[in-house]
Amino acid sequence: MAMTLEEAPWLGWLLVKALMRFAFMVANNLVAIPSYICYVIILQPLRVLDSKRFWYIEGIMYKWLLGMVASWGWYAGYTVMEWGEDIKAVSKDEAVMLVNHQATGDVCTLMMCLQDKGLVVAQMMWLMDHIFKYTNFGIVSLVHGDFFIRQGRSYRDQQLLLLRKHLENNYRSRDRKWIVLFPEGGFLRKRRETSQAFAKKNNLPFLTHVTLPRSGATKIILNALVAQQENGSPAGGDAKEIDSKSKGLQWIIDTTIAYPKAEPIDIQTWILGYRKPTVTHVHYRIFPIKDVPLETDDLNNWLYQRFIEKEDLLSHFYETGAFPPSKGHKEAVSREMTLSNMWIFLIQSFAFLSGYMWYNIIQYFYHCLF
DSSP, X not given: OHHHHHHHHHHHHHHHHHHHHHHHHHHHHHHHHHHHHHHHHHTXXXXXXXXXXXXXXXXXXXXHXXXXXXXXHHTTTEEEEEEESOGGGGTTSOEEEEEOOOSTHHHHHHHHHTTXXXXXXXXXXXXXEGGGXXXXXXXXXXXXXXXXXXXXXXXXXXXXXXXXXXXXXXXXXXXXXXXEEOTTXXXXXXXXXXXXXXXXXXXXXXXXXXXXXXXXXXXHHHXXXXXXXXXXXXXXXXXXXXXXXXXXXXXEEEEEEEOGGGOOOOHHHHHHOOSOOEEEEEEEXXXXXXXXXXXXXXXXXXXXXXXXXXXXXXXXXXXXXXXXXXXXXXXXXXXXXXXXXXXXXXXXXXXXXXXXXHHHHHHHHHHHHO
């Protein structure tokens, strides 16, 4: 009884804080998303006259929106520690991020840790489950040109054809540079048992921290975006020559997300902030596209090898609390990712001022018409 009385004030404050955060999130969405839509509508003439400039402005607003989502976690104490190679070095090149998928918080984590990577977020295309189309952020992703993929064997071939068409129509025309892909095709907790059964049947490694990846979407992306040299081999970058001027997709960024004690953050936690401050760890490894095979069987094996490596990385992290050092290094070096409080204040202020402005404009025209 004494313990309950002692905990009551803390639990009460936790509830009040969660309600306040939820209210702010709702208000944030009510002003930011409609304002984004209004700006996109009013800028349609620019889309006709100067498409590249239009998509640049749209991308900046898209980055700000994702920055607002990142700020919800930032002020709850959910921060990111980065390991491995520095992906800022390839932020101006075309790249695909291959990410392990544990929970909805993976997306929020990426929204946060990519904010300081130049225009990456503004020029990024996400591949996400079709259910996200029906969320509050769905209309923003539709306008931006993200791709919603429907899971399931019966939809697979059709979805891959749609993905190819989507890339052809939207990727280069909207000046996209990076694609975020979750090759496992679902959350770890949902796919682990099926993946392990498949591995056992096909004499593949038994994985517990990740699942075996699916190669369909990766193959479509590579075939659509990798520039081919005259001899037919991919024209990609070299890890020692970051300033390569070759066109097309140049890098694969193998991205591994790890949560302390293997307890992932979900979107509800990110919004309500009821979990204690947590540091999420993200490891990067960059592969030149010329080192990635394009043939189906070879690509499957290459992807399997990447996720076997992820399994080893995560096993090491869960045992030691840190990722192992990269090859050729004695110690692993981590980098704390930070968001600028002033920048967050400015974009939030712009969102609320824009919401107020558009409300008054719409209200004025409504009274004029009716």
